[in-house]
Amino acid sequence: MRVRKPARFLRRGGLRALLVIAVALVYLFPLVRIFSMSFTSASELYAAEASILPRQFTLENYVSVFEGNIPIFTFLKNTVAMALLITAIQLAVSSITAYALTGLDLPFQNVIFVLILGGMMIPFESTMLSNYLFVAGHSLRNTYLGLILPFLLSPAGVFLMRQQFRSIPREMYEAAAIDGCGPLRLFVRILLPMSGNALASLGILSMVTAWNQYVWPLLVTDKNEMRTVQVGISMLQGLEFSDYTLVMAGIVLVLLPCVLIFIVGFRFFVAGLTEGAVKG
Amino acid sequence: MENVKRNTLFPARGNQAAAAARGGLAQFWKRHEKRLLGILFVLPALYLLWQFSYGAFFQTLYNSVHLTNIRGQAVAFCGFDLYRSLLSGEEFWNSCLVSVEFVLLTVLPSLAAALALAALCRGRMPGGRLINVLFSMPVAVSSACVTMVFMTLLEPSMGLVNELLGLDLKWYLDSELALVSVAMVVNWNLIAMDFIFLSAALRAVPVSYYESASLDGADGWKVFRNITLPSVSPTLFFLTVVNILQTFQAFGPINIMTGGGPSGATDVLSYSIYRDAFVNYQFSPAAAKSVLLFFILLGVTMVQMKSEKRRVFYQ
Numbered sequence: 001m002r003v004r005k006p007a008r009f010l011r012r013g014g015l016r017a018l019l020v021i022a023v024a025l026v027y028l029f030p031l032v033r034i035f036s037m038s039f040t041s042a043s044e045l046y047a048a049e050a051s052i053l054p055r056q057f058t059l060e061n062y063v064s065v066f067e068g069n070i071p072i073f074t075f076l077k078n079t080v081a082m083a084l085l086i087t088a089i090q091l092a093v094s095s096i097t098a099y100a101l102t103g104l105d106l107p108f109q110n111v112i113f114v115l116i117l118g119g120m121m122i123p124f125e126s127t128m129l130s131n132y133l134f135v136a137g138h139s140l141r142n143t144y145l146g147l148i149l150p151f152l153l154s155p156a157g158v159f160l161m162r163q164q165f166r167s168i169p170r171e172m173y174e175a176a177a178i179d180g181c182g183p184l185r186l187f188v189r190i191l192l193p194m195s196g197n198a199l200a201s202l203g204i205l206s207m208v209t210a211w212n213q214y215v216w217p218l219l220v221t222d223k224n225e226m227r228t229v230q231v232g233i234s235m236l237q238g239l240e241f242s243d244y245t246l247v248m249a250g251i252v253l254v255l256l257p258c259v260l261i262f263i264v265g266f267r268f269f270v271a272g273l274t275e276g277a278v279k280g
Numbered sequence: 281m282e283n284v285k286r287n288t289l290f291p292a293r294g295n296q297a298a299a300a301a302r303g304g305l306a307q308f309w310k311r312h313e314k315r316l317l318g319i320l321f322v323l324p325a326l327y328l329l330w331q332f333s334y335g336a337f338f339q340t341l342y343n344s345v346h347l348t349n350i351r352g353q354a355v356a357f358c359g360f361d362l363y364r365s366l367l368s369g370e371e372f373w374n375s376c377l378v379s380v381e382f383v384l385l386t387v388l389p390s391l392a393a394a395l396a397l398a399a400l401c402r403g404r405m406p407g408g409r410l411i412n413v414l415f416s417m418p419v420a421v422s423s424a425c426v427t428m429v430f431m432t433l434l435e436p437s438m439g440l441v442n443e444l445l446g447l448d449l450k451w452y453l454d455s456e457l458a459l460v461s462v463a464m465v466v467n468w469n470l471i472a473m474d475f476i477f478l479s480a481a482l483r484a485v486p487v488s489y490y491e492s493a494s495l496d497g498a499d500g501w502k503v504f505r506n507i508t509l510p511s512v513s514p515t516l517f518f519l520t521v522v523n524i525l526q527t528f529q530a531f532g533p534i535n536i537m538t539g540g541g542p543s544g545a546t547d548v549l550s551y552s553i554y555r556d557a558f559v560n561y562q563f564s565p566a567a568a569k570s571v572l573l574f575f576i577l578l579g580v581t582m583v584q585m586k587s588e589k590r591r592v593f594y595q
Binding site for chain 1: 313314315317318319320321322324325326328329331332333334335336337339340343351352397400401405406407411413414415416417418419420421422423424425426427428429430432433438440468471473476477480525528529531532535536549550553554557558563566567570571573574577578581
């Protein structure tokens with residue numbers, strides 16, 4: 001049917017869609033390449049002439065990864081732990097801080113809020129050295145605590161949650177107070193359950209950012225057992241390792257969880273990014 | 281423990297006092313619950329803010345006017361000597377120059393590409409949602425991994441790019457092209473982020489604008505110039521600033537791909553800070569550099585805030 005009516009297909013934006021697909025193939029080529037290399041055997045890569053897709057599809061790289069030839073599962077375990085801890089604590093800290101700044105009786109609310117936002121103005125590089133010395137001085141190198149400490153407060157997260165709590169109508173707070181619901185109960189039972197979208201946005205944003213963290217884990221870990229994926233995988237390339245296909249299979253495993261989270265939470269991610277960055 | 285002892289000695293009075301204290305505390309909490317809870321809830325954030333942002337920055341300032349030992353402890357005051365030697369040395373200015381070149385190589389191309397993509401994907405089309413997700417996806421792909429893929433693609437002897445395009449370039453091994461190679465990686469991630477913001481901005485433009493333009497028979501270029509561009513220009517401006525800030529902090533791709541080389545060709549400021557402190561263990565020059573970086577980025581942010589105010593004012 002579609003073949004019979006090409007004119008209509010074109011008029012409805014089909015031509016544009018074809019162009020978009022062509023552009024997507026070029027832009028996303030690095031991702032395509034990771035996949036195709038991860039299914040190519042090392043010998044083919046070195047012997048044959050360049051080809052985009054593997055001539056002979058093979059799972060040997062994945063088998064080799066699962067046999068433990070690169071310590072990718074240790075890296076993954078560390079990254080999952082780090083990212084989950086950062087996300088959970090950021091969510092908790094952002095929401096209690098935002099609640100203190102909106103629904104509670106805190107002096108200097110606006111000053112504190114401006115100070116928190118001002119924290120975003122200080123680039124990571126300008127605090128990195130002192131934070132490193134702090135973590136190293138407390139012997140927290142190669143620990144999860146050391147990995148997560150500088151990221152527990154997210155000014156953008158406080159901003160997002162503050163927006164969210166302010167968007168809840170005043171009457172809600174008043175009605176709760178009249179019904180004898182204390183401020184803590186109001187927070188846990190009413191405000192938080194009403195803020196699912198904002199929490200999801202912040203959670204996915206923190207998760208993806210934490211997962212892809214590179215500089216800080218590089219500084220505070222120097223043992224293979226504590227390496228995170230981003231640092232660990234890029235270290236493999238520095239060794240005598242010329243087995244790129246194996247590394248690519250590892251990269252697929254590194255990217256997959258994060259990209260899946262991103263796709264599932266796409267709507268929330270976009271909302272969080274565009275809303276949280278307006279003030280940033 | 282002590283309370284228990286007391287209670288056995290003076291049972292009646294002790295119990296009474298404890299009850300009163302308990303009642304008083306509960307009452308005190310009840311009466312000031314909102315204030316106390318507010319203070320309690322803001323404390324973690326204030327601690328983290330001080331320890332890892334403001335305080336850490338002051339520590340960096342302090343270190344930048346002291347000489348430090350190999351473990352980063354300040355041992356002697358040295359005034360502005362470090363700044364003086366930085367500003368009179370060649371290395372710092374090379375880093376500044378490379379950083380500016382790097383910004384030019386990333387911010388402009390990525391914004392242009394993202395704008396083209398967003399304009400291309402505007403409105404309804406078959407598979408539009410999927411396309412939207414696909415073009416946004418690189419924002420979630422780690423730059424460390426992408427750097428490694430680009431390294432295999434650009435590899436001089438057997439990389440796909442040289443072979444497919446029939447080139448014989450050394451890319452990241454060549455001091456002329458190294459910065460371009462790193463910029464490609466950074467752009468790849470930036471385009472997706474810019475795309476997300478720009479397509480969100482385009483979605484906010486009323487469809488009726490485009491409909492009346494097409495009724496008037498305006499061609500694609502005219503529509504782009506007269507509708508699309510003006511309606512995303514605030515977003516473009518905002519993104520320019522954000523991209524500059526991000527590019528100044530690009531570190532991973534440089535560390536993995538070039539290590540600041542060849543011969544300083546990719547030695548951007550953020551990388552040279554890392555090298556001073558964590559390769560050469562010279563913490564105080566690194567601290568001085570990061571203070572200067574702070575002021576550079578502060579300047580960029582100030583420009584944005586100033587012009588944002590003006591725009592709001594004129595509207």
